[in-house]
Amino acid sequence: MHSLIRRYLKTAIGFLAVGLALGGWMMVRRELSGVYPSAYVVSAHTHAILVGFVMLMILGVALWLFPRPEKGDVRYQPRIAEAAYWLVAVGTGVRVAGELLRAAIDGGAWLRWAVVLSGFAQIAGIALFFYTMWSRIRPVGS
Numbered sequence: 001m002h003s004l005i006r007r008y009l010k011t012a013i014g015f016l017a018v019g020l021a022l023g024g025w026m027m028v029r030r031e032l033s034g035v036y037p038s039a040y041v042v043s044a045h046t047h048a049i050l051v052g053f054v055m056l057m058i059l060g061v062a063l064w065l066f067p068r069p070e071k072g073d074v075r076y077q078p079r080i081a082e083a084a085y086w087l088v089a090v091g092t093g094v095r096v097a098g099e100l101l102r103a104a105i106d107g108g109a110w111l112r113w114a115v116v117l118s119g120f121a122q123i124a125g126i127a128l129f130f131y132t133m134w135s136r137i138r139p140v141g142s
Contacts, residue, residue, distance in 0.1 A: 001064060004082055008060025011089050015052025018096065019045055037103075044099035051122055052092040059088070059129050066136040073135050080132035087125025094118035 022045040029035040037045075069076040098115040101107055107114075 004078065004085065005060050005064045008056050008063060008085055011085075012053050012056035012060060015048050015056065015092065015096075019048035019053055022048060040099045040103035044096045044103075047092055047099065047122075048096050051088070052096065055126065056085075056088060056092075059084070059126075062133060066133060067138060067140045069136055070138075075135040076132050080128060084125045084129035084132070087121045087128065089125075091118045091121030091125060095122065 026037045026041060026045065063081055094114060095118040098111060098118060101111055
C-alpha cells in the first residue's frame with residue numbers, strides 16, 4: 001500500500017477518534033449537566049466524522065482500489081492527489097478547531113474567516129481529488 005494511501009486512511013481514523021470524543025463529550029454534558037451543544041460544536045462533530053473520517057476514508061480507498069491510470073493518462077497525477085489530501089485534512093482540522101473555538105470565544109472576524117476558508121479548502125480538496133481520479137473511473141477486464 002502506497003504511503004499516500006496509508007496517510008489518507010490513518011488520518012481518517014484520527015478524525016474518527018476526534019469525532020467520537022466530541023460526541024461522547026456532548027452526550028455527557030447533555031445527559032448529566034443539561035447543557036445542549038451549540039450549533040458550532042455540532043458542526044465540529046459533524047465535520048470531524050463526515051468529512052474527516054468518512055470522506056478521507058472513501059478517498060483513500062478509492063485511490064487504493066481504482067484501476068491504475070492508463071498509459072498516456074495526463075489527468076491523473078499523484079501530486080494532485082497529495083495536494084487534495086492536504087487541502088481536505090488541514091481544511092477539516094482547522095474547520096473543527098475553528099468551530100470549537102467559535103463555541104468557546106468570540107474570536108472576531110479572523111475566526112469567522114478561518115472557518116469559511118477552511119470550509120473552502122475542504123471543497124477544493126474534494127473537487128481536486130475527483131478531477132485527478134476521473135480518468136481512473138472506467139471499466140476494466142469486462
